[in-house]
Amino acid sequence: MDVLTRIRDTQVRAEKDRREGKTIGVVPTMGALHEGHLSLVRAARSSCDIVTVTIFVNPKQFGAGEDFNSYPRVLDRDISVCENERVDVVFAPEAGEMYPEGFSTTVRVSGLTASWEGSARPTHFDGVTTVVTKLFAITKPHRAYFGQKDAQQVAVIKRMVRDLNFDLEIVVCPIVREPDGLAMSSRNVYLSPGERQEALALVRSLKKAEELVASGTTKSLDIVESMKQVLTDSEIRKRDYIAIVNPDTMEPVETLEPGVRVLVAVAARVGKTRLIDNTIVTLAE
Numbered sequence: 001m002d003v004l005t006r007i008r009d010t011q012v013r014a015e016k017d018r019r020e021g022k023t024i025g026v027v028p029t030m031g032a033l034h035e036g037h038l039s040l041v042r043a044a045r046s047s048c049d050i051v052t053v054t055i056f057v058n059p060k061q062f063g064a065g066e067d068f069n070s071y072p073r074v075l076d077r078d079i080s081v082c083e084n085e086r087v088d089v090v091f092a093p094e095a096g097e098m099y100p101e102g103f104s105t106t107v108r109v110s111g112l113t114a115s116w117e118g119s120a121r122p123t124h125f126d127g128v129t130t131v132v133t134k135l136f137a138i139t140k141p142h143r144a145y146f147g148q149k150d151a152q153q154v155a156v157i158k159r160m161v162r163d164l165n166f167d168l169e170i171v172v173c174p175i176v177r178e179p180d181g182l183a184m185s186s187r188n189v190y191l192s193p194g195e196r197q198e199a200l201a202l203v204r205s206l207k208k209a210e211e212l213v214a215s216g217t218t219k220s221l222d223i224v225e226s227m228k229q230v231l232t233d234s235e236i237r238k239r240d241y242i243a244i245v246n247p248d249t250m251e252p253v254e255t256l257e258p259g260v261r262v263l264v265a266v267a268a269r270v271g272k273t274r275l276i277d278n279t280i281v282t283l284a285e
């Protein structure tokens with residue numbers, strides 16, 4: 001496995017692999033790899049000749065007062081995890097390599113970045129789309145793997161890839177959960193044992209939405225009210241949003257239509273930790 005920190009070395013390696021007719025799958029991450037990331041790595045491993053994992057805690061996607069400084073950084077552990085997963089290339093640059101003096105370009109997807117995560121974290125998606133564009137230019141993938149847990153990020157990146165004609169496929173992998181249902185996240189390490197229990201209310205609220213849709217509820221307002229009740233019963237008062245939306249446009253859906261996929265997403269603060277989770281529901285035809 002090559003562990004590369006330089007952009008040019010990574011591009012040269014990717015060019016060589018492409019010349020040899022190999023398909024490249026990239027898994028962009030901020031490190032602190034968990035089973036969720038590993039599901040992406042394994043999906044890439046099963047369908048690409050070369051698997052590249054990028055590890056970079058991207059300062060541009062953290063707002064003022066967010067957890068950039070405390071974000072878990074365990075590079076040596078991540079490298080050995082990648083080795084065990086038969087990853088071919090790890091690209092782990094320093095911030096100065098990615099954003100040298102004078103860096104002045106931002107890639108922005110408008111519209112679907114304005115709401116939900118975008119209103120809670122106004123500069124977040126510009127940071128994500130800018131770094132992901134750079135990571136694509138550096139690792140030259142045929143396929144790029146993202147987790148459904150960051151549902152709005154998936155919608156934003158798919159739109160960017162479509163609008164800017166990136167010649168690659170976005171592969172979205174299902175959310176990986178702990179045995180008790182909590183969605184895997186690098187931020188779960190911030191939770192105290194008590195908060196860890198409280199956090200399960202997010203999953204319960206999503207299960208409630210699934211049950212309501214399965215029993216024929218069509219009005220989003222009714223679903224949102226029941227989800228709020230689940231969260232408040234569990235002492236989760238710092239709710240950022242409950243979104244019932246079109247998963248591609250992130251526009252609100254007021255009434256569910258049979259056979260149409262709808263994203264139900266929730267964001268809330270448990271203690272000081274901000275957690276997100278979601279599910280896709282479809283009203284029976």
Ligand code: PAF
Nearest residue numbers: 028029030058128131150
């Ligand atoms: O999902 C993440 O971990 C990050 O947003 C990403 C895609 C690696 C960009 O920094």
